[in-house]
Amino acid sequence: MKYVDEYRDGALAERVAAAIAAEVDPGRIYSIMEFCGGHTHAICRHGIEDMLPATVRLVHGPGCPVCVLxxxxxxxxxELARRPEVTLCTYGDMMRVPGRDRGSLMKAKAEGADIRMVYGSGDALRVARENPGREVVFFAIGFETTTPTTAVALVQAKALGLRNFSVFANHVLTPSAIQAILDSPEVTTTGSVRVDGFIGPGHVSTIIGSAPYDRFARDYRRPIVVSGFEPLDIMQSVLMLVRQLNEGRHGVENQFSRAVSHGGNAKAQALVDQVFELRDSFEWRGLGTIPDSALQIREGFADWDAERRWQLRYVPVADNKACSCAEILRGVKKPADCTIFGTVCTPENPMGSCMVSPEGSCAAYHLYGRWRDMEKRA
Known part of the structure; x- marks a missing residue:
């Protein structure tokens, strides 16, 4: 299969691994954070950590929109879904995420709420058109990758005059999260998390391009390599980061050039800017409240904004004290460091979002058995 099989060549992976082993300085540690949860799953699925020298350590970042909500x-x-007149449309992985007092959308649906799983905003728009007597709300989440499709739905709803459709917007911004990580006191020479460089997100970067990362490389002196999601993509990205660190460079390099450009998708960016504007602040699970880190619907589309229509108010809720999801999202812990991982907390009985989402670190470790026999790297 084009762009898949050729990036899963085992013999070539061994050669790249040998090149990494030959080029690392045995006297130093290379601590690399992969921001995206898709990369974390690929790393676990293909055993990439096992192919790297012990001095190359991968730190799992907060790049899962379900997890950071x-x-x-x-x-x-x-609360919105429990209104008798509302049909809530959402992605399947949001259904089982635990809320306050272990509530969830799945439990609300079992109790009679009209909640429907959809593949995207277009499906939610169709539900609204087919059910004119229902108030259909699309529960929109995601990084920059999914934001344009939500914008399309809002533009279409306005053009159609579809008054029974609205969006509960929870779109968040990758660069803001990277800056929050770099500004954290944990990511210092004496902090609990060491990050020497980043494997930059691939899908997000198809939209925003690689340009937004330039300031992190320049101001924080951390190299960034935007990577694809196949095992050879990630191995090559690690090699590119090792070479930058060895040479004392701190630039932005694009390994995923078959899909990502420097400027990104200008048409998608313009559409998002037409529909959305920055929120003053937004709370992220694990990272706290970050200014200018999320989007809200512009005044011109206010009639299709569920927060305005239903006068929704945000109330902070503390995480489950037994769950280490927040620390895992910051890279302070790995899933196996959580005391309830694989015992109380399993995919069948998740205590936190990291075990639910298909991009969550805990789900990756559990699915691929990385926690059973792997030795923790000190």
Whole structure:
């Protein structure tokens, strides 16, 4: 299969691994954070950590939109779904994320709420057109990758005059999260998390391009390599980062050039800017409240904004004290460091969002058995 099989060549992967081993300085540690949860799953699925020298350590970042959504925002959606006149449309992975008092959209649906799983905003728009007597709300989440499709739905709803459709917007911004990580006191020479460089997100970068990362490389002196999601993509990205670190460079390089450009998708960016504007602040699970880190619907589309229509108010909710999801999202812990991982917390009985989402670190470790016999790297 084009762009898949050729990036899963085992013999070539061994050669790249040998090149990494030959080029690392045995006297130093290379601590690399992969921001995107899709990269974390690929790393676990293909055993990439096992192919790297012990001095190359991968730190799992907060790049999962389901995982970083705070409980308070989920509770707003559950509250909305319980209104008798509302049909809530959402992605399947949001259904089982635990909210306040272990509530969830799945439980609300079992109790009679009209909640429907959809593949995207277009499906939610269709539900609204087919059910003119229902108030259909699309529970929109995601990084920059999914934001344009939500914008398309809002533009179409306005053009159609579809008054029974609205969007509960929870779109967040990748560069803001990267800056929050770099500004954290944990990511210092004496902090609990060391990040020497980043494997930059691939899908997000198809929209925003690689340009937004330039300031992190320049101001924070951390190299960034935007990577694809196949095993050879990630191995090559690690090699590119090792070479930058060895040479004392800190630039932005694009390994995923078959899909990502420097400027990104200008048409998608313009569409998003037409529909959305920056929120002053937004709470992220694990990272806290970050200014200018999320989007809200512009005044011109206010009639299709569920927060305005239903006068929803955000109330912060503390995470489950037994769950280490927040620390895992910051890279402070790995999933196996959580005391309830694989025992109380399983995919069948998740205590936190990291075990639910298909991009969550805990789900990756559990699915691919990385926690059973791997030795923790000190």
């Amino acid at each position: 705070p409980i308070g925002r989920l509770d707003m959606a559950i």
